[in-house]
Amino acid sequence: MKIDESLILKLEQLARLQLSTAERTAIQEDLNRILEMVEKLEELDTEGIEPLTYINEDVNVLREDVVRGQTGRADALRNAPDQDSEYFRVPKVIPSKK
Template sequence: MQIDEKLISRLEHLARLELSGEERAHIQGDLNKILDMVEKLNELDTTNVQPLVYINEEGNVWREDEVRNQLPREKALKNAPDEDGTFFKVPKVIDLDRNDA
């Protein structure tokens, strides 16, 4: 797979970037170098190599969930810029009606 100008334009749009022609060329070159390095991994013989599941031998350390040091709601909402008595109110940041895909 090679990174082409069309893919760079798509990534630029998705990331909400405005790149110059020089920046596009530089990023395209860098991404192609990364893909070339990853392709080199396909040259390795991994026939007898077991997949790595855990880095160390330790298991999970579980603890019981318990409520402690709980802040009263009134105190938590005291300095909120906007609240409704129960919850913090925040501005909407995601518009689910937009279709950028």
């Protein structure tokens, strides 16, 4: 398969692009090189080769989810600039509608 100018023009229209003649030529050459590379890969004998699902065979080793170093409510609120008995008080951050 070869990429020709008519295909590039169609792709340009579908992608809503406006390419110069030089850009069209460059893209056409690049796409043809990519197709040549794929055709070269198709020459390889892959009979009996399992498809690669993962790059390596490592399995995620996850640590146990344990809560540590908790700060109590009173300690957390101690340095708050504004608070009520249970919560931090902060300025309103939702912008008003204009």
